[in-house]
Amino acid sequence: MSSTTKLFGLSAAASVLALSAAAQDPVSLTIVSWGGAYTASQQRAYHEPYMEANPHVTINNDDGSANALAGLRAQSQAGNVTWDLVDMLPSDAQLACDEGIIMQIDHDEMLAAAPDGTPASEDFLPGSLGECFIPQIVYSTVLTYRPGAFPDDAQPSTIADLFDTENFPGRRALQDRPGTNMEWALYADGVDPEDIYDVLSTPEGVDRAFAKLDTIKDDIIFWTEGAQAPQLLADGEVAFATGYNGRMFDAIEVEGMDASIIWDGQVVEWDGWVVPADGPNLDVVMDYLHFATDTQRLADQAKFISYGPARASSAELVGQHADLGIDMAPHMPTNPDNYFAPIVLDNDFWVDYGDELRERFANWMLQ
Amino acid sequence: MSQADATQAAPPKREKLFTADGTPLRKALERANRRRKLTALALVGPLLAFILIFFAFPIAQMMWRSVDNPQIVNALPRTLQALDTWDGQGLPNEAVFAALHADMIEDLDRPRREQTIGPLGIRLNYELSAARSAISRTSRAVQNFEAPYSDAFMDAHRLWGQPELWRIIKREGRPLTLSYYVAATDREYDEAGNIVKRPENRQIYVSLFGRTLALSLAITFMTFALGFPIAYFLANMPMRYANLLMIAVLLPFWTSLLVRTSAWIVLLQQQGVINELLVNIGLISDANRISMIYNQTGTIIAMTHILLPFMVLPLYSVMRTIPVSYTRAAKSLGATPWTAFRRVYFPQTLPGIGAGGVLVFIISIGYYITPALVGGQSGRMISNEIARHIQQSLNWGLAAALGTMLLVGVLVLYWLYNRLVGADSLKFG
Structure with a gap:
């Protein structure tokens, strides 16, 4: 084909596109999330139904959430925002919000009310909404153990057992960050879950937590990536591992790994959406958000992964796993049977004290 | 050629010389020279622009961030x-x-x-x-x-x-x-505004720099110890076998980083292949399995494997050019094989060792994915902290200060190397 005919063909195609676009311009959204089973659950619960209802919208997944904060800042400073919607943790969202690189959210204005008319700000679980943050799920970091590592009549059941190397010997896989580990050290040392952050904001409290961590230091293997924790358990490298409850659910129920979750002291946190300021398709993003965070959609996501919906009104709609057919309610962190001694992660605390504690934690790891 | 002839003919009379078309020779020469220079510049131009835009500018920007406030x-x-x-x-x-x-x-x-x-x-x-x-x-x-x-x-x-x-x-x-540099050297300001050391339990960066240096040196030495015999073997065997074996050396290049790292985990972990083997043949007891991963050993083993080709390739290309006759001559003059190797062969491989060493050392100083996966708490390097500050804590000022210190450190080491060994003796292939 000569270049003139090529050109002709292109312009013809363009005019056909332009004709069909007269009704509705085709839009392609880039949605940034965590990848793996988590993005898959969003794809099936949110993206596919939305694209079906809005055929002119195409949604592309980008697995960049682990470095979303740096990406948002870089795009904003370069004046070239290419992400439409980003899935991130509330503490990161707070930082990005302070920097002004993501949009402030008027929750009642922008989000759907519950089916019974309860406004969004009252329907989402208490404390989960942020200035710039719309929660989707409740997840928790839980302690998991390998039953085979201990005698049948002496299985561990509490966070205190993690720090008891005498009765529960074996190596422990912990995440290589202070968050969760320091909370658990204090909890195991007898601090009430509600008081943990008050204690941790004092120098004595920090010393106390490190002293407790010292008692198991020689038995710790640190993991960095979420997938490492179940792997270490499955390989028999460790007796205990901390991990995200969804990953552990996947490893135990789907992959058939022999392990049990200890719900005592689960560290509960939200995860949700933020909207980059000056994104290219704000109208469509707002429409999508209204749809993807309503009561039914949040309940739907729980069919694909064991994270709890962030709306109170979604809880009763949680059904069975889409592929396994098992009831999902008992696997939700928010299920009353599991939610008996939760530690709710205080993001304000970690934004304030995170830098300092991470330095101390890194120093402690190096010793 | 004709110009050269003309110049040679000129001196006696010192008359103004002209080319065939009547322009003064000096002008014609200048023009030709300028054209040549411009062509040369146009040829290196893209590279120069590339280096400026993608290398010099970002580095300058990074250094600026470390003091920008x-x-x-x-x-x-x-x-x-x-x-x-x-x-x-x-x-x-x-x-x-x-x-x-x-x-x-x-x-x-x-x-x-x-x-x-x-x-x-x-x-x-x-x-x-x-x-x-x-x-x-x-x-x-x-x-x-x-x-x-x-x-x-x-x-x-x-x-x-x-x-x-x-x-x-x-x-x-x-x-x-200056505060990012103050923090990057484990220091802080006291009440009077003097720069003092941080409390001991918050110091991390200086010791991490030291560890990065030590680990990189260890990795460089390991690649040398393993790579030298391999390169010697390859250089002294017929070309067609050498090429086949070279592919084996280059294999790590073509394998995904994560696959390589996972393979090491399978081999080295306490329930892994090597420990299992040692327990089964009774060399160690079940309770005393060796920790070879999630510590410094893990980092050194995995990174030596990854960086080995960077040592073997320059060594191989230098050894290929060393004539066998030199060693033979040494032996014929009465040298033992060891003396011939030590005093005749080995000194000629030094440019390759230097090049391989510099390559491996500089690459390993900036590596961070492998140490994060197999290094546990003791096998981490300064780059892991830099990456964390860029990606997670978003403290780009501190990351820039650490990065600048690392860059200056590497430049100083290179300068030292140049003073001691001479950079012009490097041979990369």
Whole structure:
């Protein structure tokens, strides 16, 4: 084909596109999330139904959430925002919000009310909404153990057992960050879950937590990536591992790994959406958000992964796993049977004290 | 050629010379030269532009970030002016609090993207924990403040009653700062403004730099110890076998990093292949399995494997060029094989060792994915901290300061190498 005919063909195609676009311009959204089973659950619960209802919208997944904060800042400073919607943790969202690189959210204005008319700000679980943050799920970091590592009549059941190397010997896989580990050290040392952050904001409290961590230091293997924790358990490298409850659910129920979750002291946190300021398709993003965070959609996501919906009104709609057919309610962190001694992660605390504690934690790891 | 002939013919008479078409020779020469220079420049031009845009400019920008400090100056101009007369003892007077109030009120009226209070809080939090929430909480309430402002501020957050926060605002209220370098060398400012060492339990970077250096040297030595015999073997075998074996050496290049790393985990972990084997043949007991991964050993083994080709290739190309006859000559003159190797063969491989060593050392100093996966707590390097500050804590100033120190360190080492060995002796292939 000569270049003139090529050109002709292109312009013809363009005019056909332009004709069909007269009704509705085709839009392609880039949605940034965590990848793996988590993005898959969003794809099936949110993206596919939305694209079906809005055929002119195409949604592309980008697995960049682990470095979303740096990406948002870089795009904003370069004046070239290419992400439409980003899935991130509330503490990161707070930082990005302070920097002004993501949009402030008027929750009642922008989000759907519950089916019974309860406004969004009252329907989402208490404390989960942020200035710039719309929660989707409740997840928790839980302690998991390998039953085979201990005698049948002496299985561990509490966070205190993690720090008891005498009765529960074996190596422990912990995440290589202070968050969760320091909370658990204090909890195991007898601090009430509600008081943990008050204690941790004092120098004595920090010393106390490190002293407790010292008692198991020689038995710790640190993991960095979420997938490492179940792997270490499955390989028999460790007796205990901390991990995200969804990953552990996947490893135990789907992959058939022999392990049990200890719900005592689960560290509960939200995860949700933020909207980059000056994104290219704000109208469509707002429409999508209204749809993807309503009561039914949040309940739907729980069919694909064991994270709890962030709306109170979604809880009763949680059904069975889409592929396994098992009831999902008992696997939700928010299920009353599991939610008996939760530690709710205080993001304000970690934004304030995170830098300092991470330095101390890194120093402690190096010793 | 004709020009050269013309020049040679010229000297006796020193007449003006002309080329065949009548232009003066000097001009024609100059023109030809200029053209040649321009062509040369045009040929290297793309590379030069590439290096400037993608290499020199980002590095300059990174170095700039490590001292750039606009947040406080932008957010608190009145406060800084009022603080001018404060002596740093006790709390500042009411005029300063009033100025702070005015600064914060003004910021509320700015469009969101131009607001300075958020970045101010993040910046101050690098120096003092909880300063961020002091700023954001105050900012939310500041519209309802009434004089005396000092009481209103101290009610809003306890930190306003601490002289330390004020000292930081005054000290860092300048467009350029040293504070990222102070933090990157495990130091801090004391009450009098002197730079002192941090409390021991917060020191990390200096020891990490030391460890990075030690681990990189160990890895360089390991690649040399393993790579030298391989390269020698390859260089002294017929070409077609050597090429086949070379592919084996290059295999790590073509394997995905994660696959390679996972393979090492399978081999080295306590329930892994090697430990299992050792237990089964009775060399070690089940209770005493060896820890070869999630520590420094893991980092050294995995990285030696990955970087081995960078040592073997320059060594191989140098050894290929060493004539066998030299060693034979040495032997025929009475040298033992060992002496012939030590005094004749080995010195000729030095340019290859130098090149391979410099390559491996510099690459391993900046590696961070492998140490993060197999290094556990003791096998981490400074690059892991730099990556963390870029990606997670978003403290790009500190990351830039650490990166600049690493860059300067590498340059100093290279300069030392150049002084001791001579960089012009390097042979990369």
